[in-house]
Amino acid sequence: MTPEKPGRREFVDTLTKASLLLTLPGITPTAAFWQPAEPVTVGQVMDLILKTIPNAPFPKTVDTLKSGTADQKVTGIVSTMFATMDVIEQTARLGANFIIVHEPTFYNHADETDWLDKDEVFKRKHDLLAKHGIAVWRFHDYWHSHRPDGIRMGVVTALGWEKYMDSTNPRIITLPAPLPLKQIITHAKEKLGIAMMRVVGDPAQSCRRILLMPGASGGRSHILAIQQDKPDVILCGEISEWETAEYVRDARQQGQKLSLGILGHIMSEAPGMQWLVPWLQPKLPGMKITYIDSKNPFMYL
Ligand SMILES: [Zn+2]
Structure with missing residues (x-):
């Protein structure tokens, strides 16, 4: 999940240069819009985030990749509470391929899937993620450990x-x-x-x-x-x-x-995933980061 060190250093260097450029007089933010030398990977985004979390990475955490791989190139990021079927479809329509979620994707805290092997609902969701090549990372323990939470x-x-x-x-x-x-x-x-x-x-x-x-x-x-x-x-x-x-x-x-x-x-925590967007965007200038409201599934009859 952690990319090779040199790659990460290069990436951070690029970011630093980009933010210096943004502060130069006469250069508009649009002109200086960050163009990474190489596309950013899922693992690099995760690393960038983890650097801000005290004592990360944690030896034991539910914040793992639930779909996709660390070395896949990110085309856009979505932040949401749940990677629902709708959120996955909307992500694909946005041309994004990395969903950062707060809660489980597969209906249990650790996202264990062996017990769901033959379950139709699980299979269809799993296949939809695979079809669109979407990575899903849970950002729960780390986001709560950020100071402030x-x-x-x-x-x-x-x-x-x-x-x-x-x-x-x-x-x-x-x-x-x-x-x-x-x-x-x-x-x-x-x-x-x-x-x-x-x-x-x-x-x-x-x-x-x-x-x-x-x-x-x-x-x-x-x-x-x-x-x-x-x-x-x-x-x-x-x-x-x-x-x-x-x-x-x-x-x-x-x-x-x-x-x-x-x-x-859900309603008490969803705003925290919305808050992630303005927090993360300056760290990844040029990356399209979108909040999608996965909404409350309940109706009241
Ligand atoms: Zn929470």
Whole structure:
């Protein structure tokens, strides 16, 4: 997965020269548009990204190539939550051949496929990727390990709450003034494009301190964070119904003013893959990088 060292050094040199060129007076960005001496490979893009992640590469990670090879030349990059059938088709139509995803492609955390060998859905997706020669790389553990966490930055930015983020404890948002829970929920739905949210609490409860936990970090981590951070409301991605929700229900029945709003795993993390585009683009000038919204698969009947 890691390309030969000399190739990578050459590539970084080209990038450095290109960015110097961009700063020269009289040269417009278009004129200086980066033309790599050699096409960039999937492995080179991965390496370029990994250089920004503390302690990368990790010895154990789910962030591996799920399709394609490290030495294939990149014609364009797509960032998305899931490489769905639609996203794969759209990528091919864009002329791109490298999809960076946050979540699994083959329906389990490690993207193990031996158990799906004879499965029609798996085979058709696998064949579609092969037909279009598309590489898929999962960018999950590394993106969360970036400082700041790329997923968190994406969702906080989408919510317009960057300025309310606690710099020493980024999972805490302190609003400038308390708002009724109902208003916070409406804001989150609107900004994140969420159709419906499940809430435990009182819509009229006045909330100022928000514990924001996108994704699915698990009941224990939610509950430990509630203990530590004492929020008015926890907004999280995905829960097991018998964990965080029951804890919040008990706390409320004991008289605590604590509420829970469930954003959904996908809708709470997708903005982080959108945030990847402006982050990655300056590192790869001239490369076409597109965000595709893989969307929420659920409808509410
Ligand atoms: Zn995540």
